[in-house]
Amino acid sequence: MQDVFSMTYLWLKAGHIIFMVFWMAGLFILPRQMLYLYPYDADAPETAVWKDRIGKLRHIILTPSLIVVWVLGFALAGTIGAFSQGWFHAKLLLVLLMTGYHMYMVVQAKKMIGGARPLSEKQLKLFGEVPAILLALIVVLVIVKPF
Numbered sequence: 001m002q003d004v005f006s007m008t009y010l011w012l013k014a015g016h017i018i019f020m021v022f023w024m025a026g027l028f029i030l031p032r033q034m035l036y037l038y039p040y041d042a043d044a045p046e047t048a049v050w051k052d053r054i055g056k057l058r059h060i061i062l063t064p065s066l067i068v069v070w071v072l073g074f075a076l077a078g079t080i081g082a083f084s085q086g087w088f089h090a091k092l093l094l095v096l097l098m099t100g101y102h103m104y105m106v107v108q109a110k111k112m113i114g115g116a117r118p119l120s121e122k123q124l125k126l127f128g129e130v131p132a133i134l135l136a137l138i139v140v141l142v143i144v145k146p147f
Contacts, residue, residue, distance in 0.1 A: 009079050016072040023065035024131055026057055027098070030105050031128035033057065034112055035121060042115030051113045058106060066102060070095075086147040091138055098134045101127075 037050040073095070082088035105127065111118050119127065140146075 012076045019065045019068040026062040027131040031124045035124050087141045087145040091141045094138050
């Protein structure tokens with residue numbers, strides 16, 4: 001029975017890490033795509049190209065990865081009994097922040113496709129760093145388990 005538990009845990013962990021990498025890649029790419037869209041008006045042909053690219057990023061990578069990360073993350077937490085551990089609560093808070101960032105950036109991208117420019121180029125460059133900072137904190141919590 002212990003072997004089945006060990007293998008299940010390892011498969012859950014592998015899947016969680018794989019889809020976390022996909023999600024992070026998408027979150028790193030989205031602000032960059034928004035920067036490329038920035039100079040074009042809503043009716044420019046290039047806007048249609050970036051609308052298609054951003055839409056594919058959202059529908060093929062970002063949203064599916066987000067869902068799988070959450071599902072596998074909760075399965076992992078249940079498997080190892082993490083719900084009662086402090087490091088997990090901190091990680092969960094950071095993942096909630098990452099999810100909020102994801103949603104915020106998707107809304108801003110939709111506004112940009114419509115012709116608005118709710119964020120400056122400088123803000124887009126700075127916002128591109130948010131996932132990296134959150135990811136670093138999450139990895140430290142998971143590996144070090146400081147509390």
